[in-house]
Amino acid sequence: MVDIFKEYVDNFNLDDERILQKYNHSLRVMSLSEKYANILGFSKEDIYLAKVIGLLHDFGRFEQFKRYDSYSDINIDHAKLGAKLLFKDNYIEKFNIDKKYYSLIEKVILNHNILELPNITDEKESRLSKLLRDVDKIDIMYSLGVLNELSFFTGDNSNISEVIINHIKNYERVGKKEMKTTNDHAAIKFGFIYDINYKECLKEFFDYLTSYYNLLKDKEKFKILLDYNMKYMKERGI
Ligand SMILES: [Fe+2]
Numbered sequence: 001m002v003d004i005f006k007e008y009v010d011n012f013n014l015d016d017e018r019i020l021q022k023y024n025h026s027l028r029v030m031s032l033s034e035k036y037a038n039i040l041g042f043s044k045e046d047i048y049l050a051k052v053i054g055l056l057h058d059f060g061r062f063e064q065f066k067r068y069d070s071y072s073d074i075n076i077d078h079a080k081l082g083a084k085l086l087f088k089d090n091y092i093e094k095f096n097i098d099k100k101y102y103s104l105i106e107k108v109i110l111n112h113n114i115l116e117l118p119n120i121t122d123e124k125e126s127r128l129s130k131l132l133r134d135v136d137k138i139d140i141m142y143s144l145g146v147l148n149e150l151s152f153f154t155g156d157n158s159n160i161s162e163v164i165i166n167h168i169k170n171y172e173r174v175g176k177k178e179m180k181t182t183n184d185h186a187a188i189k190f191g192f193i194y195d196i197n198y199k200e201c202l203k204e205f206f207d208y209l210t211s212y213y214n215l216l217k218d219k220e221k222f223k224i225l226l227d228y229n230m231k232y233m234k235e236r237g238i
Pocket residue numbers: 057058078112113
């Protein structure tokens with residue numbers, strides 16, 4: 001499966017590190033999906049589906065970057081683009097996946113980048129959507145905190161907007177629209193933790209968040225946010 005994915009990504013410029021980063025992110029999200037699907041006791045079928053979805057969740061990123069030279073979803077929603085390429089343009093057929101899973105895979109991919117997951121009545125879709133969102137966030141935090149990719153996210157000496165601090169204090173995720181300063185961009189990462197569904201995923205996420213905190217240029221300003229996150233972790237029994 002990975003070789004077919006690599007064949008697709010070879011159509012894009014892998015010498016550009018931003019393309020390479022998304023390729024590596026896809027592979028890591030696949031293995032994190034397998035790891036946590038096992039930890040959570042998913043069935044064999046669900047572990048397989050979690051891996052497939054992990055690998056393909058950002059399928060739209062490559063075409064998005066080619067068209068817009070940017071990963072901003074303001075230009076085009078990368079989840080919708082990925083779903084279109086896979087299921088309307090039929091790239092999915094190359095992957096030898098049973099057709100009965102197509103609609104489920106499509107739904108989980110479409111659920112992965114919306115701000116809040118709605119109530120999903122289908123248990124399988126709900127379980128796989130929650131897992132993908134959790135491991136995607138673990139790996140985003142790993143890229144930021146450990147690999148130090150996207151180093152412009154380490155902030156500057158600007159203030160963190162009061163409204164953002166309040167959201168994080170109240171255990172609320174922050175929407176991108178509320179960001180005003182450079183440090184707001186860094187601060188919203190401390191809201192991600194409230195969107196981690198499975199308790200089992202919290203520790204690894206928080207380890208990378210702590211590494212990220214240590215990379216921040218003006219980290220004193222962020223200490224209060226880290227403290228709110230620690231309080232939250234305790235309340236969830238971690
Ligand atoms: Fe994504």
